[in-house]
Amino acid sequence: MPEGGMIAQVLSGNWNDMSTIWPSASADGRHPVGAHLPEEAVPAEQHLRIVLDNIPALVTTMTPSGAIDFANHRLLDYLGIGLDELQDWLQFIHDDDRSMMLERVKHSLESGQSYEAQCRIRRADGLYRWVEYSAVPVRAQDGALVRWHYLITDIHDRKTAEEALRRAATERSLAEEALHESERHSRLIVDSIPGLFGPLTADGHLEFLNRQILDYTGMTLEELQRRGTRDTIHPDDLPHVIQVFAQSIAAGTPYEMVWRFRRADGVYRWFQNDGFPVRDPSGRIVGWCVLMTDIDERKRAEEALHRMQARLSRATQIAAVGEMTGSIAHEVNQPLAAVVANGHACLRWLSASPPNVARAIEAAERIVKDGKDAGEVVRRVRGLFKRTAVDRVPLDLGEVIREVLRLLDSYPARKYVSLDVVLDPDLPPAFADRVQLQQLALNLMVNALEALEPVSGRAKQLSVRLTRGGPSHAVIEISDNGIGLDDPVAAFEPFVTTKPEGMGLGLAICRSIVAAHDGTLSAERNAGFGTTFTVTLPFK
Amino acid sequence: MTTGRPVVFVVDDDARVRDALSSLLASAGLDAMVFASATEFLEAEKPDTAACLVLDLELPDIHGLELQKELAEREAPPIVFITGHGDIPSSVKAMRAGAVEFLSKPFGDEELLRAIDAALALDRVERVKRSERQALRDRYERLTPREREVLTFVVAGFANKQTAGELGTSEITIGVHRGQIMRKMGARSLAELVRLADKLGIPPTPRLP
Numbered sequence: 001m002p003e004g005g006m007i008a009q010v011l012s013g014n015w016n017d018m019s020t021i022w023p024s025a026s027a028d029g030r031h032p033v034g035a036h037l038p039e040e041a042v043p044a045e046q047h048l049r050i051v052l053d054n055i056p057a058l059v060t061t062m063t064p065s066g067a068i069d070f071a072n073h074r075l076l077d078y079l080g081i082g083l084d085e086l087q088d089w090l091q092f093i094h095d096d097d098r099s100m101m102l103e104r105v106k107h108s109l110e111s112g113q114s115y116e117a118q119c120r121i122r123r124a125d126g127l128y129r130w131v132e133y134s135a136v137p138v139r140a141q142d143g144a145l146v147r148w149h150y151l152i153t154d155i156h157d158r159k160t161a162e163e164a165l166r167r168a169a170t171e172r173s174l175a176e177e178a179l180h181e182s183e184r185h186s187r188l189i190v191d192s193i194p195g196l197f198g199p200l201t202a203d204g205h206l207e208f209l210n211r212q213i214l215d216y217t218g219m220t221l222e223e224l225q226r227r228g229t230r231d232t233i234h235p236d237d238l239p240h241v242i243q244v245f246a247q248s249i250a251a252g253t254p255y256e257m258v259w260r261f262r263r264a265d266g267v268y269r270w271f272q273n274d275g276f277p278v279r280d281p282s283g284r285i286v287g288w289c290v291l292m293t294d295i296d297e298r299k300r301a302e303e304a305l306h307r308m309q310a311r312l313s314r315a316t317q318i319a320a321v322g323e324m325t326g327s328i329a330h331e332v333n334q335p336l337a338a339v340v341a342n343g344h345a346c347l348r349w350l351s352a353s354p355p356n357v358a359r360a361i362e363a364a365e366r367i368v369k370d371g372k373d374a375g376e377v378v379r380r381v382r383g384l385f386k387r388t389a390v391d392r393v394p395l396d397l398g399e400v401i402r403e404v405l406r407l408l409d410s411y412p413a414r415k416y417v418s419l420d421v422v423l424d425p426d427l428p429p430a431f432a433d434r435v436q437l438q439q440l441a442l443n444l445m446v447n448a449l450e451a452l453e454p455v456s457g458r459a460k461q462l463s464v465r466l467t468r469g470g471p472s473h474a475v476i477e478i479s480d481n482g483i484g485l486d487d488p489v490a491a492f493e494p495f496v497t498t499k500p501e502g503m504g505l506g507l508a509i510c511r512s513i514v515a516a517h518d519g520t521l522s523a524e525r526n527a528g529f530g531t532t533f534t535v536t537l538p539f540k
Numbered sequence: 541m542t543t544g545r546p547v548v549f550v551v552d553d554d555a556r557v558r559d560a561l562s563s564l565l566a567s568a569g570l571d572a573m574v575f576a577s578a579t580e581f582l583e584a585e586k587p588d589t590a591a592c593l594v595l596d597l598e599l600p601d602i603h604g605l606e607l608q609k610e611l612a613e614r615e616a617p618p619i620v621f622i623t624g625h626g627d628i629p630s631s632v633k634a635m636r637a638g639a640v641e642f643l644s645k646p647f648g649d650e651e652l653l654r655a656i657d658a659a660l661a662l663d664r665v666e667r668v669k670r671s672e673r674q675a676l677r678d679r680y681e682r683l684t685p686r687e688r689e690v691l692t693f694v695v696a697g698f699a700n701k702q703t704a705g706e707l708g709t710s711e712i713t714i715g716v717h718r719g720q721i722m723r724k725m726g727a728r729s730l731a732e733l734v735r736l737a738d739k740l741g742i743p744p745t746p747r748l749p
Contacts, residue, residue, distance in 0.1 A: 329624065329625065330598065330624035330625055331624075333624035333625075333644075333645040333646060334554045334556065334557060334624050334645065335556055336645065336646040337557055337560070337622070337624065337645030337646040337647065338554070338556035338557050338559070338560040339560075339646065340560075340646035340647065340648065340649075341557070341560035341561050341563070341564045341646070341647075341649070341652075342559075342560040342563060342564070344564050344567075344648065344649030345560065345563040345564035345566075345567045345649075348564070348567030348568060348649070349563075349567050352567065356567075359563065359566070359567065362563065363560070363563050363567075366556070366559055366560060366563070369556075370556050370560070373556065
């Protein structure tokens with residue numbers, strides 16, 4: 001009998017009668033070589049044993065009644081037991097698989113059908129491993145079932161690898177699915193944002209743009225990347241934008257600014273731009289979120305309103321002055337008219353023939369009275385213009401300046417001007433009139449803002465400093481880099497102005513306020529652009 | 541009917557100005573009546589004589605220009621404005637609305653008296669015109685309704701025969717009406733009758749084509 005055929009027979013269970021070649025088991029279940037076996041059978045049987053004990057598989061057989069009557073060495077070694085212990089084979093099956101295996105075995109014993117199953121069994125080292133059972137019934141020539149042959153294969157490594165692979169694959173595909181879904185979702189949201197949205201890289205480069213930006217500019221991401229700020233941001237806004245942006249990127253702080261952004265048709269519209277840093281869990285900035293909102297209409301309405309307000313206040317001022325001169329003129333002209341008319345009447349009464357002296361005297365008396373009246377009017381008018389008493393109280397100069405700065409927030413020229421304010425918090429109070437000092441600070445700052453208004457091509461700056469000028473006085477410096485004064489000294493004269501709408505009274509008023517507080521006010525041209533006004537005020 | 545001496549009404553809220561002006565006007569031989577407000581002036585009984593109004597532009601109750609507008613609807617005397625403000629727009633408005641003069645306070649006696657003289661002269665002419673118009677109106681009042689009807693045909697140049705045809709009566713009857721009209725209206729010729737009708741604002745009957 002060739003070896004291959006024998007093994008094949010063993011494995012396929014096609015033996016006619018196993019008992020002819022099968023040695024009876026010894027007490028320990030291991031078959032001692034050469035015992036009770038016919039001489040000629042020994043080599044074949046021995047050979048068979050060697051083969052069975054050495055094939056890389058676990059082999060066992062079971063009688064139709066369910067008793068294990070053989071197991072190869074590999075199986076016994078695998079389980080670390082003897083054949084006797086194998087009788088109670090169920091104990092080696094994993095708790096979770098045991099009932100299933102019992103069912104299977106019972107079923108096959110009853111039905112006599114071959115089967116395959118997988119379960120976990122406990123190895124000698126106590127670890128459960130996945131194995132595959134193949135059970136094959138062996139029948140006698142009359143068809144009676146004589147024995148069950150089992151081939152058990154350790155499939156643990158393969159199975160766990162497969163499982164790990166499957167698990168990994170599942171996890172990956174779930175993750176990918178989720179990622180895609182979330183990307184689609186994000187993209188949808190980003191494209192639906194009612195504004196122009198575009199994240200930037202940590203160093204401020206364009207990374208992605210939503211549909212609105214692309215539609216608005218009529219350009220692709222690549223075009224916009226190539227173009228940068230050229231023909232996108234209004235050139236007049238650019239210096240300010242670059243300054244704010246660079247500061248924000250460097251400091252990692254959110255920014256908020258307003259600029260004009262070019263539409264596909266070349267029209268610049270006003271946008272509110274909000275940028276905020278995106279940080280990873282460690283706090284590092286990984287990018288920037290930039291949201292731009294079209295505020296063009298709102299902005300234009302605001303500007304129109306401001307222009308109207310400015311015109312109105314100027315008109316009111318002019319009207320007030322006109323009204324005042326009018327009423328002064330009227331007040332003076334009334335008695336003057338009476339004086340002149342009475343004078344003429346007096347002359348006429350005297351030159352009549354005969355002269356009517358009585359009526360002439362009446363007229364002359366009225367002249368005296370009306371003349372006095374006119375003098376009284378002039379006195380009252382002078383009183384009106386005389387500086388009213390200064391109401392001096394201890395004042396925190398820093399607070400006065402802050403109040404004025406708040407007032408300026410809504411002033412149209414304040415836009416695009418970066419403020420640089422340093423106020424010494426430790427100054428003693430100054431004894432001064434609050435309203436007059438507010439007027440002083442307001443005049444000087446409005447002056448500076450108006451000097452900045454026509455500026456383009458450089459960032460507009462207004463700096464305000466409050467410092468201690470010495471033991472007895474404070475110094476306020478208000479400096480701009482605006483268009484500057486031609487003659488800083490002449491600027492203080494009434495009715496001298498560089499402003500088309502100005503009345504030229506602002507600085508003259510400032511100086512009279514400072515003088516009333518025993519301080520000084522001076523103006524100087526800056527080395528670069530603009531003017532610095534310096535006020536000194538004694539603490540008292 | 542011009543009766544008595546002319547009178548100058550002065551309306552100014554400032555007593556000093558009123559006193560001075562009435563003295564000045566008296567010294568110039570003019571009668572003056574002074575009022576402190578527009579209301580006072582409007583409510584006062586005024587003599588039926590040539591007059592003018594020296595009116596302060598700024599009155600406490602009503603602006604001078606406003607009063608001027610109101611007076612234009614009545615048969616009021618010409619106005620000489622005086623003002624302590626003397627703004628150009630007001631003066632332009634006042635002059636356009638028919639003021640004789642617009643004087644800024646203080647003004648000289650010559651300026652004022654010259655303006656008053658001119659205003660009084662103007663008022664005399666106006667009064668004559670007014671009384672002539674009134675007389676004419678009185679005469680027209682005496683026409684019968686039928687005569688007034690015939691008048692419109694006559695002034696339109698219709699011959700008696702045509703008029704008779706239009707009104708469905710005889711030529712002779714129209715001739716009688718025509719004689720009565722000429723007599724009652726005091727017209728010596730057809731041309732004069734046409735002129736008088738025009739003064740009365742009677743429209744001629746349009747000729748049919």
